[in-house]
Amino acid sequence: MGIIEQNFTPADEGELIDSYSATIARAVDLVGPAVSRIERIGGRGGHGSGFAISPDGLIVTNNHVVDDSKTVRIKTAEGLTTEGQVLGRDPDTDIALVRANTSVGAWARLGDSKTLRRGHIAVAIGNPLGFEWTVTAGIISALGRSMRASNGRLIDDVIQTDAALNPGNSGGPLVSSSGEVVGVNTAVIQGAQSIAFAVASNTANYVVSEILRFGRVRRGYIGIAADTVALHRRIAFNAGLTQTTSVRIRRIEPDTPASAGGLEEGDLILAINGSAVAGIDDVVRLLGGDSIGEETEFLIFSVQGRLERKILIPSARAS
Known part of the structure; x- marks a missing residue:
């Protein structure tokens, strides 16, 4: 059986690059306006990212972003600054839920992380190192990973990606090519290259539902x-x-x-x-x-x- 050769002309390669760029830009346009900067109020300072999942200002972020704060400051991509109350947090999955005191405008949809496959496009949006509303892109490197939370428990159903993450990205969305949030960015391995992690959206969705019902996660x-x-x-x-x-x-x-x-x-x-x-x-x-x-x-x-x-x-x- 012969080897089939497929040659791409510069025009073909240009079209592929343009299509890739357009896919990322479309995903960012859909989710980017829902992303906010989250700052602790009182106690130890710190900041990270979050994203709204409802028009009335429900915001998902990381547990380690809010830490033990009861109130946080929220700054949206449109320049709105408001405060929000921490409704609940789950150290076991590093997920926290905040309700803004006012509507934050745009919101994003939590997608079905079960549809992900290795090699799918992954777009991370957040506020790394103080550079607000930064976008990085890569691919889904692996699925179903486990990693240690800050309390020593194992977080299951973790997505590995090579989209660049830095301190400040924590709590921001990992977005699919269709513009759905498929993960919550949570950690990067210091010293490693192109290895970062996000909690899968299905796990985040479960945690959000538990916090809204009970104020905590029972499991x-x-x-x-x-x-x-x-x-x-x-x-x-x-x-x-x-x-x-x-x-x-x-x-x-x-x-x-x-x-x-x-x-x-x-x-x-x-x-x-x-x-x-x-x-x-x-x-x-x-x-x-x-x-x-x-x-x-x-x-x-x-x-x-x-x-x-x-x-x-x-x-x-x-x-």
Whole structure:
């Protein structure tokens, strides 16, 4: 079989570059006006970024941006300066929710992070190093990562990107080519090049819903670190499932419900209480506050190559 050669003329390359540029510019036009600078009021100073998700001034940012402040100062891209109240924060996912005292104008939509694929365009908007409303672009490098939050807990369902992030970007949006927010920028590895992280929008959406309902996030805790991985069709068929991805346990913390319930590193979590698990965000959602102290059935494909059902009793992990 011969090798097919495809030659691009300078005109073709120019069209590709123009299309790429137009895609990024369109995403920035859609989301950029919703991005704001967030400054703490009182206590230790500090600032970061945030973005409005509703017309009445609900703003998502990072927990470490607001820290223990009750009130923050908000400056929008249009020059409006107002204050806002911290409605709630979740150190376990580094997400916080603020309500501005006045409408901040534009707002952005939290998209479905499950639709992301490695190689998709990623656009970061924020206020790095005091340079307000800066835009950087790159690609989605990896999905379903885990990283440590400031309180030592593992944040699951983390997006890795090579879009440049710096201090001050924290809390700003990671935007898809369609102009939807798919992540909340949260961390950069100092000394590394082109490695930065964002909490997936589905996780952020869950945290926002919990804070609006309860003022805090209630969740069941089983004590695992895990990754979203591809699921072999044969395993899905044998389990009576249709999803193409699942969750692989990468590490089990000692003396936790996972270790007591017999889960092992390398096991695939396929379903929880009969609901399919296609990614880390499904685990977070299905282990909500109602699961605490209750018998919870896990369908797994074990490292020994068998479909098994395990009963775990999640413990409380409230923020």
